[in-house]
Amino acid sequence: MLLASHTLKSVATDWFAIKKTTIAENTAKSLWRKFENHVFPKLGHRPIDKILAPEAIEALKPLAAKGNLETTGKIIGHLNNIMTHALNTGILQHNPLSGIRSAFSAPKVTNMPTIKPNELGKLMKDISYASIKLVTRCLIEWQLHTITRPSESAKAEWSEIDLENKLWVIPAERMKMRLEHKVPLSPQAIEILIRLKAISGDRKHLFPSYIDHHKHCNVESANKALSRMGYKNRLVAHGLRALASTTLNEQGHDPDVIEAALSHVDKNEVRRAYNRAEYLERRRVLMCWWSDHIEAAATGKISTTDNIKRLKTV
Numbered sequence: 001m002l003l004a005s006h007t008l009k010s011v012a013t014d015w016f017a018i019k020k021t022t023i024a025e026n027t028a029k030s031l032w033r034k035f036e037n038h039v040f041p042k043l044g045h046r047p048i049d050k051i052l053a054p055e056a057i058e059a060l061k062p063l064a065a066k067g068n069l070e071t072t073g074k075i076i077g078h079l080n081n082i083m084t085h086a087l088n089t090g091i092l093q094h095n096p097l098s099g100i101r102s103a104f105s106a107p108k109v110t111n112m113p114t115i116k117p118n119e120l121g122k123l124m125k126d127i128s129y130a131s132i133k134l135v136t137r138c139l140i141e142w143q144l145h146t147i148t149r150p151s152e153s154a155k156a157e158w159s160e161i162d163l164e165n166k167l168w169v170i171p172a173e174r175m176k177m178r179l180e181h182k183v184p185l186s187p188q189a190i191e192i193l194i195r196l197k198a199i200s201g202d203r204k205h206l207f208p209s210y211i212d213h214h215k216h217c218n219v220e221s222a223n224k225a226l227s228r229m230g231y232k233n234r235l236v237a238h239g240l241r242a243l244a245s246t247t248l249n250e251q252g253h254d255p256d257v258i259e260a261a262l263s264h265v266d267k268n269e270v271r272r273a274y275n276r277a278e279y280l281e282r283r284r285v286l287m288c289w290w291s292d293h294i295e296a297a298a299t300g301k302i303s304t305t306d307n308i309k310r311l312k313t314v
Contacts, residue, residue: 006047006048006049006086006091007044007045007046007047007048008039008040008043008044008045008046008047008048008051008082009040009044009045011048011082011085011086011091012035012039012040012044012082014085014089015081015082015085016028016031016032018085019031019081020032022178023178024173024174024176024178031074031078034071034074034075034078035075035078038059038060038062038063038071038075039059039060039075039079042058042059043055043056043059048083048086048091048092049091049092051096051097052096053096053097053099053100053103056079056097056100057100057103057104060072060075060076060100060104063075064104064105069104069105069106069107069108070107072104072107073101073104073106073107076097076100076101076104077101079097079100080095080097080098083095083096083097083098111242112236112238112239112241112242113233113234113235113236113239114235114236114239114240114242114243114246115231115234115235115239115243116246117243117246117247117250120243120247120293120294120297121297121298121300123231123235124294124297124298125298126229126230126231127140127141127229128298130225130228130229131228132225132228132229133210134195134199135196135199135200135207135208135210135217136217136221136222136225137225138192138195138196138206138207139153139154139207139217139221139222140222140225140226140237140240141192142156142189142192142206142207143222143237143240144240144243144244144294145186145188145189145192145287145290145291145294146168146183146185146189146287147183147240147241147244147245147261147262147287147290148170148183148241148263149176149238149241149263150219150220150222150223150237150238151174151219152170152174152175152181153207153222154207154216154217154218154219154221154222155174155205155216155219156168156170156205156206156207156216157204157205157206158200158201158203158204158205158206159204161185161193161206163190163193166184166185166190166284167182167183167184167185168182168183168185168189169181169182169183170182170183175263176263177263177265179263179265181263182280183287184280184283184284184287184288185287186287186288186290186291186292187288187291188291188292188294188295189287189291193206204216205217207221222237223236223237241262244261244262244290245258245262247290247293248261248286248290251293253286253289254282254286256279257279257282257283257286258286260279260283261283261286261287
């Protein structure tokens with residue numbers, strides 16, 4: 001018999017207790033806030049076995065009507081995960097909400113603004129002449145050379161740097177997919193570290209805040225600097241990853257190695273474990289090629305043929 005306590009909110013709470021251990025803290029807070037604002041007021045008190053598709057659709061219509069289709073889609077996905085949790089724990093025998101996504105329009109895909117590969121040289125020139133703080137310049141270059149996300153770079157700590165093995169080991173709790181990520185450091189990335197050592201070597205973070213040196217810089221620092229440099233609506237910090245991905249793919253590098261460098265997670269667990277172990281040294285070569293390419297673009301002397309041949313023989 002289904003207990004009266006098995007409301008949508010109570011089952012969602014049980015599911016969330018597990019879910020929040022696999023995602024970043026801010027992501028977890030955002031997820032739960034969406035349910036508190038858009039789901040629980042109308043459905044939270046309802047016995048989960050009594051909720052049918054029309055009722056769930058009706059509850060989400062006001063959110064979708066405001067044009068928040070991406071948020072609506074995320075909530076639908078989480079609702080279905082909760083229903084699956086209820087199935088797995090024997091509370092439900094079937095999922096009545098499995099098809100409700102088709103009741104709403106799909107959100108338009110918006111890519112992060114980025115520039116074309118042949119504009120890299122101009123970007124490097126603009127960075128070198130920009131009226132920005134040295135730490136901010138280093139932050140942009142560090143993110144570009146390491147192909148990491150803005151938050152991963154902005155929050156980088158000296159304790160994560162393994163100079164002996166030329167690695168930056170980002171702990172799982174700071175990664176989007178909650179998996180440790182090792183970034184092979186090219187000679188150019190090491191040069192950035194040497195430049196930073198005199199500035200922040202005695203502090204916790206590579207890129208400390210100007211207001212409180214015990215904290216990391218604002219995760220939006222690189223975005224704001226790029227905007228002031230004339231790249232507003234043309235390039236954001238996250239778009240540097242797209243620039244790297246496009247360039248590396250166009251130059252014929254192994255797509256699997258590129259995906260590993262971008263810390264994109266393979267959905268196949270066995271394949272993911274193999275790739276993470278197998279590709280580290282191949283990624284080291286890839287990262288050195290990318291840094292050489294950035295350096296060549298900055299000097300107007302891009303030449304890829306020899307490096308591609310060298311990469312493919314490794």
